[in-house]
Amino acid sequence: MKKIDLHNVNWxxxxxxxxxxxxxxxxxxxxxxxxxxxxxxxxxxxxxxIWVKTGNLSYGYSQETNEAWEIVKLKTTQKRNKVFYLKPxxxxxxxxxxxxxxxxxxxxxxxYPDETIFSAKNNSIVAQELPDKSVIDLNYDxxxxxxxxxxxxxxxVWLSGEAFFDVEQMKTKPFIIHTEHGNFKVLGTSFNISSxxxxxxxxxxxxxxxxxxFPNSLHGSIKVKKGEQxxxxxxxKKLKKHKxxxxxxxxxxxxxxxxxxxRLEEITQILEKxxxxxxxxxxxxxxxxxxxAEFKNQSLDKILKVISLTFELEVEKIDNYIxxxxxxxxxxxxxxx
Amino acid sequence: MKAKSNLFAFIKKSDEKAFEILxxxxxxxxxxxxxxxxxxxxxxxxxxxxxxxxxxENRENLRPQSPSPYLYRAVKNKCFNYLxxxxxKQEFQNEFKNQDIxxxxxxxxxxxxxxxxxxxxxxxxxxxxxxxxxxxxxGLKHKEIAEELGIAVKTVKNQIGKALKHxxxxxxxxxxxxxxxxxxxx
Numbered sequence: 366m367k368k369i370d371l372h373n374v375n376w377x378x379x380x381x382x383x384x385x386x387x388x389x390x391x392x393x394x395x396x397x398x399x400x401x402x403x404x405x406x407x408x409x410x411x412x413x414x415i416w417v418k419t420g421n422l423s424y425g426y427s428q429e430t431n432e433a434w435e436i437v438k439l440k441t442t443q444k445r446n447k448v449f450y451l452k453p454x455x456x457x458x459x460x461x462x463x464x465x466x467x468x469x470x471x472x473x474x475x476x477y478p479d480e481t482i483f484s485a486k487n488n489s490i491v492a493q494e495l496p497d498k499s500v501i502d503l504n505y506d507x508x509x510x511x512x513x514x515x516x517x518x519x520x521x522v523w524l525s526g527e528a529f530f531d532v533e534q535m536k537t538k539p540f541i542i543h544t545e546h547g548n549f550k551v552l553g554t555s556f557n558i559s560s561x562x563x564x565x566x567x568x569x570x571x572x573x574x575x576x577x578x579f580p581n582s583l584h585g586s587i588k589v590k591k592g593e594q595x596x597x598x599x600x601x602k603k604l605k606k607h608k609x610x611x612x613x614x615x616x617x618x619x620x621x622x623x624x625x626x627x628r629l630e631e632i633t634q635i636l637e638k639x640x641x642x643x644x645x646x647x648x649x650x651x652x653x654x655x656x657x658a659e660f661k662n663q664s665l666d667k668i669l670k671v672i673s674l675t676f677e678l679e680v681e682k683i684d685n686y687i688x689x690x691x692x693x694x695x696x697x698x699x700x701x702x
Numbered sequence: 703m704k705a706k707s708n709l710f711a712f713i714k715k716s717d718e719k720a721f722e723i724l725x726x727x728x729x730x731x732x733x734x735x736x737x738x739x740x741x742x743x744x745x746x747x748x749x750x751x752x753x754x755x756x757x758x759e760n761r762e763n764l765r766p767q768s769p770s771p772y773l774y775r776a777v778k779n780k781c782f783n784y785l786x787x788x789x790x791k792q793e794f795q796n797e798f799k800n801q802d803i804x805x806x807x808x809x810x811x812x813x814x815x816x817x818x819x820x821x822x823x824x825x826x827x828x829x830x831x832x833x834x835x836x837x838x839x840x841g842l843k844h845k846e847i848a849e850e851l852g853i854a855v856k857t858v859k860n861q862i863g864k865a866l867k868h869x870x871x872x873x874x875x876x877x878x879x880x881x882x883x884x885x886x887x888x
């Protein structure tokens with residue numbers, strides 16, 4: 366038997382045979398090659414064995430294993446490089462060691478800061494992924510912090526502003542969100558929290574699963590389920606829970622708004638939150654108008670235009686807010702003429 | 703048996719690749735085993751992950767031995783500790799305490815060659831490795847891989863051939879290496 370040179374093998378042909386992709390022409394080429402030498406056959410059998418065995422390994426590279434490996438890798442790397450043997454014989458050695466240690470800690474502090482901060486500034490929305498694969502969307506003016514030891518014991522983050530959380534499920538490691546006026550505990554769910562510094566209302570809207578809310582002023586907690594919304598009034602410490610009919614609360618993220626026979630005042634409140642703006646009315650009677658529509662990926666200007674055309678209103682942009690006013694009767698007449 | 707026992711020897715020497723191979727080989731079978739005891743998939747995943755983490759953290763104390771019985775025993779103990787914590791009825795524990803884990807170990811079809819293959823897959827160039835894993839492990843079609851990575855189908859074929867060539871060469875070399883290593887250890 367001759368020895369086969371690995372460089373002279375038609376690997377693509379072997380690959381096509383094994384993946385069952387070979388054409389008839391290739392198949393006959395392959396048969397010919399097998400027959401030219403007995404060595405070829407045993408060579409191919411070796412490769413085939415590797416091929417079959419790698420298939421048996423597929424679970425070791427499945428999505429599930431990959432995810433778990435990422436978690437375990439993360440948790441074990443944090444523990445690496447920590448062994449530091451020191452047997453000082455002289456003071457000089459001690460002092461050198463001490464200065465090295467200081468360098469080590471300073472270096473560590475620079476390379477691995479104690480906490481990570483995600484932030485979204487004015488009018489920008491940012492999506493971030495945490496080490497546990499949970500995904501957080503930050504609305505404007507929002508800050509989210511987590512410590513380097515996130516995931517080791519429990520998953521903890523600090524939020525100021527508004528964010529939509531899609532939390533990965535890990536039953537042994539609850540996910541905890543701290544805000545100025547209360548804390549939230551979840552296992553694996555998706556939900557929106559709005560807790561801006563200057564807002565008098567903290568709100569929680571749950572899209573899937575259950576979220577446990579611990580207001581600072583109360584002992585104990587309340588559980589908020591899928592499709593429910595809780596408003597916590599920071600001034601009078603009152604809690605209100607109701608069903609949310611729409612998903613307008615995450616319109617800032619999804620850019621989808623559904624108005625089902627809503628008062629104009631409610632609509633402008635939603636628009637203010639979604640587009641980070643202020644909208645005022647010229648007179649209170651306008652607030653009571655009712656409006657039904659659905660918008661997807663529309664700009665604020667476009668939405669306001671539709672509303673103003675519906676009710677014959679005028680949109681006036683003033684420095685930092687928008688004003689809705691009635692078109693004067695004379696003007697309407699002019700236009701009609 | 704030698705290569706498998708050696709995994710622990712490598713891990714003891716802080717070999718991260720060996721640790722990854724141990725994890726990939728045993729993680730899913732162990733989760734399956736753990737689910738049988740505690741009846742909760744997510745919990746089982748967490749417990750098995752903790753077992754692996756503690757193996758790494760205490761790697762200095764590892765003895766070169768066959769990983770399989772060691773791992774199954776560690777997971778079993780972890781589960782019982784958990785159940786004891788949860789105050790689950792005593793009978794339930796007893797029922798499992800007496801169950802022989804050797805069955806699990808024997809069903810475990812993993813052999814030395816698999817470790818070698820894992821090892822050589824790890825050494826493939828990044829793109830080649832990705833394509834090989836997508837084709838062989840995830841069962842994707844050439845066309846799907848090409849679309850996913852934005853490359854030509856021809857390149858996919860080419861890379862699979864390249865991976866096979868590499869594996870064939872590597873495996874001959876590795877077998878020699880590991881035998882040598884085993885001789886040094888015992």
